[in-house]
Amino acid sequence: MTVPLDAHVVLRGVAKRFGDGPPVLAQVDFAVQLGSFVSLIGPSGCGKSTLLRMIAALSPATSGEILIDGRSPERGQPGVAFIFQEPTLLPWLPVQANIEVPLRIRRVARAERERRAAEMLRLVRLEHVRGHYPRELSGGMKMRVSVARALVQSPRLLLMDEPFGALDEMTRHHLNEELLEIREAERWTAFFVTHSVAEAVFLSDRILVMAARPGCIVADVPVPFAYPRGPELREQRDYHDLVDRVAQLLRAGEKGEGR
Amino acid sequence: MNGRLLRWLLPMAGGTALVGLWYALRHAFGIPAWLLPVPHEILEALGRERALIGAAAWQTTQSALLGFLSAAAGGLVCAILLASSRPVRLALYPYLLILQMTPVIVLAPFIVLWAGRGMGSIVIVTFIVSFFPVVVNTTHGMVSTDRGLVELFDVCNAGPLQRIFLLHLPFATPYYFAGLRIAATLAPIGAIFAEYVTGSIAGGTGGLGFLASVFNQRQMRAELLAVALTSCVLGFVFLAVIATVNRLLLRRWHASATPADA
Ligand SMILES: Nc1ncnc2c1ncn2[C@@H]1O[C@H](COP(=O)(O)OP(=O)(O)OP(=O)(O)O)[C@@H](O)[C@H]1O
Ligand SMILES: [Mg+2]
Numbered sequence: 001m002t003v004p005l006d007a008h009v010v011l012r013g014v015a016k017r018f019g020d021g022p023p024v025l026a027q028v029d030f031a032v033q034l035g036s037f038v039s040l041i042g043p044s045g046c047g048k049s050t051l052l053r054m055i056a057a058l059s060p061a062t063s064g065e066i067l068i069d070g071r072s073p074e075r076g077q078p079g080v081a082f083i084f085q086e087p088t089l090l091p092w093l094p095v096q097a098n099i100e101v102p103l104r105i106r107r108v109a110r111a112e113r114e115r116r117a118a119e120m121l122r123l124v125r126l127e128h129v130r131g132h133y134p135r136e137l138s139g140g141m142k143m144r145v146s147v148a149r150a151l152v153q154s155p156r157l158l159l160m161d162e163p164f165g166a167l168d169e170m171t172r173h174h175l176n177e178e179l180l181e182i183r184e185a186e187r188w189t190a191f192f193v194t195h196s197v198a199e200a201v202f203l204s205d206r207i208l209v210m211a212a213r214p215g216c217i218v219a220d221v222p223v224p225f226a227y228p229r230g231p232e233l234r235e236q237r238d239y240h241d242l243v244d245r246v247a248q249l250l251r252a253g254e255k256g257e258g259r
Numbered sequence: 260m261n262g263r264l265l266r267w268l269l270p271m272a273g274g275t276a277l278v279g280l281w282y283a284l285r286h287a288f289g290i291p292a293w294l295l296p297v298p299h300e301i302l303e304a305l306g307r308e309r310a311l312i313g314a315a316a317w318q319t320t321q322s323a324l325l326g327f328l329s330a331a332a333g334g335l336v337c338a339i340l341l342a343s344s345r346p347v348r349l350a351l352y353p354y355l356l357i358l359q360m361t362p363v364i365v366l367a368p369f370i371v372l373w374a375g376r377g378m379g380s381i382v383i384v385t386f387i388v389s390f391f392p393v394v395v396n397t398t399h400g401m402v403s404t405d406r407g408l409v410e411l412f413d414v415c416n417a418g419p420l421q422r423i424f425l426l427h428l429p430f431a432t433p434y435y436f437a438g439l440r441i442a443a444t445l446a447p448i449g450a451i452f453a454e455y456v457t458g459s460i461a462g463g464t465g466g467l468g469f470l471a472s473v474f475n476q477r478q479m480r481a482e483l484l485a486v487a488l489t490s491c492v493l494g495f496v497f498l499a500v501i502a503t504v505n506r507l508l509l510r511r512w513h514a515s516a517t518p519a520d521a
Binding site for chain 1: 405407408410411412413414415416417421425426429430432509511512513
């Protein structure tokens with residue numbers, strides 16, 4: 001594999017198995033360019049979360065090499081933030097305090113913490129609920145708090161594991177648009193796991209399609225639409241054609257073709 | 260009928276039925292007063308002996324409160340130690356169980372030997388009785404912290420102290436209070452039991468327990484039940500204080516302290 005010079009994340013021959021079970025991931029190779037938005041899509045259980053967790057150093061690769069900015073991943077490394085499938089908010093803290101949690105862990109001074117959290121609240125349009133507790137929020141609002149909590153760390157690399165998977169379609173569309181809007185200003189590299197083809201096409205400039213048992217990448221699809229993208233993209237012919245093509249690749253991968 | 264009215268009416272109805280049954284038993288079977296005093300006799304006894312019972316209740320309250328507070332603090336510290344390290348947990352937990360399963364009546368004479376016959380012994384017995392539910396509940400809460408939240412702290416590479424104070428302890432607060440509730444009902448009973456035991460061992464230190472042993476020896480049955488009534492009231496007061504603190508602290512986030520429809 002040739003690694004581009006501006007690679008932010010590189011995986012070389014990464015494999016994973018849990019204990020002496022069957023291999024979950026076999027021979028995964030790819031590089032994510034600096035500033036790109038890459039989506040990873042694949043059938044349930046193909047190892048998408050496992051892959052993401054290895055990049056975040058939450059679990060070690062069995063073999064192969066993972067590099068972020070040319071170095072092995074470490075827990076808590078500055079510049080990397082993670083958004084989970086669940087909002088994972090601390091129920092005993094109000095919204096703003098939840099957003100400040102990663103900064104508290106990194107011992108950022110209180111005034112600075114509050115300033116940055118307030119800025120994030122503006123960014124995700126939640127200023128009006130800053131003092132509310134998580135149980136008082138809707139599912140979509142909770143997820144926006146979770147996004148804010150990741151962005152408050154000023155990440156250069158944002159790892160997202162099906163962050164909007166549990167939301168209804170309309171809310172998901174809104175949050176997709178908001179995410180792209182925020183990225184216009186911040187330009188972090190995004191690595192986004194999803195099971196929705198439409199979401200992957202709408203958000204990313206490149207889609208990696210996975211197949212299962214063992215997990216591997218079966219297609220690497222560039223998405224040619226220019227940013228900034230708005231909701232009108234979803235009405236375009238090219239968009240739907242690409243969604244259909246990626247869906248086909250996904251089905252072909254599931255049947256074991258193209259390996 | 261609205262729910263709040265029912266919440267008051269139903270216990271009153273239940274209580275009235277029980278008291279009715281009590282009087283009915285006494286009269287239907289012609290049971291003498293010394294064998295089964297009825298409520299108004301108990302209240303009369305309480306009125307007669309109010310000075311004695313009041314002073315004893317105050318003595319007991321002090322011991323129970325000290326024992327309870329030390330169990331609340333000691334239990335918390337012990338839970339933090341147990342929850343922070345699996346080896347420590349494995350090494351100590353069985354012995355905590357043994358301490359709990361040893362009948363206090365066996366330990367009490369030793370405690371009196373070591374700590375003397377005064378309030379110290381009574382506080383120690385109360386501590387032993389109410390310590391266990393606090394430790395067990397709090398430890399359980401801390402180790403069952405939501406996996407997703409733990410992963411958030413993993414991703415940020417939080418240190419062990421940060422995990423305890425920002426994550427596990429707040430998560431375990433409702434469990435801590437569940438333990439405190441049990442401890443609050445046990446503490447007055449523990450204190451009274453200890454007073455009863457130390458009183459009979461060593462000539463008396465006052466308190467409801469000692470008073471109970473005196474009334475018992477003199478076969479003053481209505482007075483004895485007046486002591487029981489007083490200790491129930493004491494237990495309810497303890498419980499009410501804990502429930503109120505629980506509600507104030509957890510109101511905004513935990514189901515145990517929030518009304519279902521709010
Ligand atoms: N801690 C673990 N121990 C053992 N097996 C595991 C563990 N975590 C994941 N697996 C296995 O690895 C495989 C991939 O799991 P993973 O969660 O990565 O899938 P996924 O692609 O994220 O699926 P989904 O789309 O449903 O989230 C599954 O077969 C799962 O059973
Ligand atoms: Mg997953």
